[in-house]
Amino acid sequence: MKKNSLFNWNLKITAVAIALGFGLVACNDDDDTPMIETNTIVDVASGNANFSTLVAAVDRADLVATLSSPGPFTVFAPTNEAFGSFLDANGLTADQLLANPDLADILTYHVVSGSVGSSDVAAGRVNTVEGSPFYVSVDPDQRIWINGSAEITQTDIAASNGIIHVLDKVIVAPTQNIAEIATGFANSDEPQFTQLVAALVRADLVDAFMGGIDDNFTVFAPTDAAFEALYDALGPDVNGIDDIEIGLLTNVLRYHVVPETRAFSQDLTEGASLPTLLAGSNLTVDLANLQINESGLVTNLLNVHATNGVIHVIDSVLLPE
Numbered sequence: 001m002k003k004n005s006l007f008n009w010n011l012k013i014t015a016v017a018i019a020l021g022f023g024l025v026a027c028n029d030d031d032d033t034p035m036i037e038t039n040t041i042v043d044v045a046s047g048n049a050n051f052s053t054l055v056a057a058v059d060r061a062d063l064v065a066t067l068s069s070p071g072p073f074t075v076f077a078p079t080n081e082a083f084g085s086f087l088d089a090n091g092l093t094a095d096q097l098l099a100n101p102d103l104a105d106i107l108t109y110h111v112v113s114g115s116v117g118s119s120d121v122a123a124g125r126v127n128t129v130e131g132s133p134f135y136v137s138v139d140p141d142q143r144i145w146i147n148g149s150a151e152i153t154q155t156d157i158a159a160s161n162g163i164i165h166v167l168d169k170v171i172v173a174p175t176q177n178i179a180e181i182a183t184g185f186a187n188s189d190e191p192q193f194t195q196l197v198a199a200l201v202r203a204d205l206v207d208a209f210m211g212g213i214d215d216n217f218t219v220f221a222p223t224d225a226a227f228e229a230l231y232d233a234l235g236p237d238v239n240g241i242d243d244i245e246i247g248l249l250t251n252v253l254r255y256h257v258v259p260e261t262r263a264f265s266q267d268l269t270e271g272a273s274l275p276t277l278l279a280g281s282n283l284t285v286d287l288a289n290l291q292i293n294e295s296g297l298v299t300n301l302l303n304v305h306a307t308n309g310v311i312h313v314i315d316s317v318l319l320p321e
């Protein structure tokens with residue numbers, strides 16, 4: 001894909017719209033009316049070449065008037081490179097993105113009501129104009145992340161009707177819960193989590209992870225290979241989930257879940273003790289070795305965001321004391 005050519009025709013339309021309606025002047029029939037310069041979020045974004053894709057998308061989604069209104073708004077603005085990565089990851093063309101009926105929802109998920117400067121950005125839930133929340137994390141190096149995937153790379157770009165913070169990724173609200181995501185992996189062309197799903201079904205815990213946005217779980221999910229290693233460790237009489245005593249299996253599964261916490265990898269701190277659903281049993285974070293207890297975190301499968309929490313994949317089954 002030639003990224004430099006993306007959205008060129010849209011940008012021409014946008015440039016004309018800005019020049020005629022949103023850029024420099026508001027005037028009446030009186031030729032002596034002075035020129036009034038504006039500096040709205042749309043104006044600022046239009047004047048920055050790194051936001052040309054965003055400006056084209058805002059124009060196509062009929063959001064120019066909204067983001068030129070008094071607001072105020074805080075916009076977490078993906079760069080052109082961020083949009084390019086989003087298109088590649090989702091197998092989309094630029095035209096397909098612009099024709100997406102959910103384009104306005106995607107964009108407004110990046111917008112927060114009010115003027116929120118970087119000094120006011122804190123870890124936790126943030127409600128968006130789209131209606132779904134996103135989640136801010138501050139890592140040990142004080143870098144700020146959203147949904148565990150997008151980093152804020154520049155802050156506090158001022159506009160007359162709000163503030164822009166720059167993102168290196170496009171963020172999208174999750175649409176599946178933890179149980180649905182695990183089942184989707186298990187039924188994919190390259191199945192994963194088949195043993196975890198089977199264990200949840202046998203322990204009658206599937207419904208516990210079918211909740212929505214008001215639930216908050218952090219799940220450390222063992223791979224199929226991790227369960228196979230567990231079967232070997234438990235001896236020749238254990239060949240699968242059905243051979244593990246149900247009480248033990250239930251306790252092991254509960255030990256993998258941190259309740260009431262949506263902890264992305266950036267929220268984890270060295271030596272932290274994480275309470276689990278297994279009462280009295282905690283997990284220990286070892287950031288230096290990228291481990292939870294003695295189990296390694298699978299770095300390319302961290303921060304799998306669900307409606308009701310977040311999943312981190314691990315390479316061995318965690319066993320309580």
